[in-house]
Amino acid sequence: MRDSLVSFVARPDDQKNNVMTERTTSSSWALAIVRALEAGGVDCRGLFAELGMDYAALADPDARFPQDGMTRLWLRAVEVSGNPAIGLNMGRERHPGALSVVEYAMMSSRNLCEGYTRLVRFQRIVAEGADLDFRPLGDRYALILTIHGDRLPPARQSGEASLASALAFCRWLTGKPIEPLEVRLQGEPPHDLAPYQALFRAPLRFNAPHYALVFRRCDMEAPLPTANEALARLHDRFAGDYLARFSGSRVTHQVRQVLCRLMPQGEPKREAVAGLLHLSQRTLQRRLQDEGTSYQQLLDDTRRELADQYLAQPGLTLLEIAYLLGFADPSNFFRAFRRWFGVTPGEYRARL
DSSP, X not given: OOSSGGGOOBOGGGGGGTOOOSOEEEHHHHHHHHHHHHHTTOOHHHHHHHHTOOGGGGGOTTOEEEHHHHHHHHHHHHHHHOOTTGGGGGXXXXXXXXXXXXXXXXXXXXXXXXXXXXXXXXXXXXXXXXEEEEEEETTEEEEEEEEOOXXXXXXXXXXXXXXXXXXXXXXXXXXXXXXXXXXXXXXXXXSOOHHHHHHHOSOEEOSOSSEEEEEEHHHHHSBOTTOOHHHHHHHHHHHHHHHHHHHTTOHHHHHHHHHHHHGGGSSOOHHHHHHHTTOOHHHHHHHHHHTTOOHHHHHHHHHHHHHHHHHTOTTSOHHHHHHHTTOSSHHHHHHHHHHHHSSOHHHHHHHO
């Protein structure tokens, strides 16, 4: 194994020794990205060597690649190809099994709605650098994606590739030319819109707060020809076992679980969380630092993610949401929310 941090390839069992400390991407998703880049004429084997990454590890279903390594791969691929829209290649071809057990679980679902609900549940198996949400919006559904950076800010092509792949999955699995009602993309509109229009065949909204595909309800609820309840349960078990093995050793994941449980009782204190995890405060802080975060940052991130989910539930008032997030003073919630999203909770809910 090379000394470069970028070359680090981790497997779930490695994490028991607390070796891995950064967000990672599964080899199956990395392989799908490589296929898309190579279809665009990029020599990924050469780029992997240049970036200190192990190309051969793509064949290992248990291998994982550091997110920053994948970000550097996207950026170099754009440079050598001269194609800033190269991420859209993820929607050109469909390779069964690109998401490993997660995709098979989706294929066994009754419909795309159930399939995407499974993808949200098992998203961290695919890539840790993304938060995924799937929610009803009146007579439609939205698949919402937020890409996070690690030490490097995320590449725009990563988000665009994820949307392109999600749409290609819909079309491939149903055998129908599904067209979204709207596609939301972060960042300024590119100079050339033609590749986006040709692939998505839907209205494009740039400078959006997140990446998203908005679908017709009927497309998401139509029965899938591959539906199989027994196989779905089996794949759920496989994916659940992997996720438990993968997440169980990450202190970040354990702290999130404790925070979600304690927040309705008030703002969780670090000493209380450390006590429930049978760690000293100093050990907790050190292990979180090893995983690239801190207690306060994790509390803030967890609140932000839950706030987004709670506001999508019309039965919850803003006051109730503030208390569910552990804010004793609702004004503190409003200030934090404006810092997170740039608008008030009421304005954000109106947009939803």
